[in-house]
Amino acid sequence: GAVVSQHPSRVICKSGTSVKIECRSLDFQATTMFWYRQFPKQSLMLMATSNEGSKATYEQGVEKDKFLINHASLTLSTLTVTSAHPEDSSFYICSARGQGLDNEQFFGPGTRLTVL
Amino acid sequence: KQEVTQIPAALSVPEGENLVLNCSFTDSAIYNLQWFRQDPGKGLTSLLLIQSSQREQTSGRLNASLDKSSGRSTLYIAASQPGDSATYLCAANSGYALNFGKGTSLLVTP
Numbered sequence: 001g002a003v004v005s006q007h008p009s010r011v012i013c014k015s016g017t018s019v020k021i022e023c024r025s026l027d028f029q030a031t032t033m034f035w036y037r038q039f040p041k042q043s044l045m046l047m048a049t050s051n052e053g054s055k056a057t058y059e060q061g062v063e064k065d066k067f068l069i070n071h072a073s074l075t076l077s078t079l080t081v082t083s084a085h086p087e088d089s090s091f092y093i094c095s096a097r098g099q100g101l102d103n104e105q106f107f108g109p110g111t112r113l114t115v116l
Numbered sequence: 117k118q119e120v121t122q123i124p125a126a127l128s129v130p131e132g133e134n135l136v137l138n139c140s141f142t143d144s145a146i147y148n149l150q151w152f153r154q155d156p157g158k159g160l161t162s163l164l165l166i167q168s169s170q171r172e173q174t175s176g177r178l179n180a181s182l183d184k185s186s187g188r189s190t191l192y193i194a195a196s197q198p199g200d201s202a203t204y205l206c207a208a209n210s211g212y213a214l215n216f217g218k219g220t221s222l223l224v225t226p
Contacts (some may be wrong), residue, residue, distance in 0.1 A: 006159075034213045043205065043216045044160075093159055095214075104150070105214060109159035 002028045004096050006108035013084055014116055021079045021111045023094030030096035033077040034105065035069060038091040050077050084115040118143045118210050122217035129196055130225050137191040137220045139206035144184050150214065151180050151191050152205045160205070164191070196224045 003026040013019050023033060032051050036044040048064075050056040050071035058064045066088075068080040077096075081088055091112055095105040119142040129135055139149070148167045152160040164173045164180040166189070172181040179192040189206055203221045207214035 036213075043218045044207075044214075045216075046213045049213055091157075104148070104162070104165050105209070107152075107160040107162070112157070 002026070002096075002098075002106045004030075004094065004106045004108040006094055006111050008111060009109060010112045010114075012114045012116065015085055016083055018080055018082045019084055019113060021081075021092055021094075021113075023077045023079070023096065023108050025075045025096040025106070028096075028098055028106075029074040030077075031074065031099045032097045033071055034095045034097070035067075035077075035079050036093045036095070038093060038110075044093060047079075081113065084113070086115045089113055089115045118146075118208055118215040120206060120208050120215050120217040122204075122206060122220050124220060125218065126221040126223075128223040128225065131196060131198055133196050133224075134192070134194050135196055135222075137193070137204050137206075137222070139189040139191070139217055141187045141189075141208040141215070143208075143210060144187050145210060146184065147209045147211055149180075149182055149189050149209065150207045151178075151189075152207065154203045154205060154219070156203075163204075193222075196222075198224045198226050200224050 005024045007022045035047045038044050047062045048056045048058045056069035071077040093110040094108045097105045121140045123138045150165045151163045166173045166182040177194040182189045203219040205219045207216045
């Protein structure tokens with residue numbers, strides 16, 4: 001299958017700082033990328049969907065000014081957690097999909113964010 | 117809104133047993149359904165993808181079936197091994213993002 005990378009895999013930051021997470025599709029063009037969040041022992045919850053060159057579509061309850069998403073190219077999407085607080089600590093996972101609604105989504109390995 | 121349910125939430129079996137994990141979804145208008153494995157603290161590993169036109173997919177000791185009309189999918193694991201211990205997630209693709217179940221936590225004891 002196709003490969004999606006995430007960087008960093010783990011980040012610890014102080015409260016009030018901003019953290020950027022990168023998601024890259026390494027061997028295919030991702031017209032759509034998705035950002036999920038997972039709390040301990042919970043399932044994945046969709047945060048937002050981004051299409052290359054367009055503004056991201058956020059799920060209800062997700063603050064777009066806090067979780068900035070940029071999908072500037074067909075291989076890169078970034079999630080920036082602004083003014084992070086301890087309650088933002090979570091496991092963030094991205095996925096990427098090529099053109100076509102029935103195309104498989106390929107998932108990155110996830111980023112563990114800990115806000116002190 | 118698509119709701120995905122997985123039963124059981126947790127399962128413990130002795131090594132060598134065959135087992136079935138269940139997944140149900142409320143909206144049968146799906147493009148495909150995927151089964152994933154997640155180890156503690158790790159990302160997702162895709163196991164099987166079944167397109168809406170397919171009835172089942174097989175990979176090694178794993179077999180996944182899909183009955184779209186009844187909104188059900190099952191993951192069959194043959195001859196379970198301790199290395200199969202993980203959380204198994206199913207996810208339905210309704211054309212937007214994937215809708216995930218809460219997972220089945222599997223423990224295979226030696």
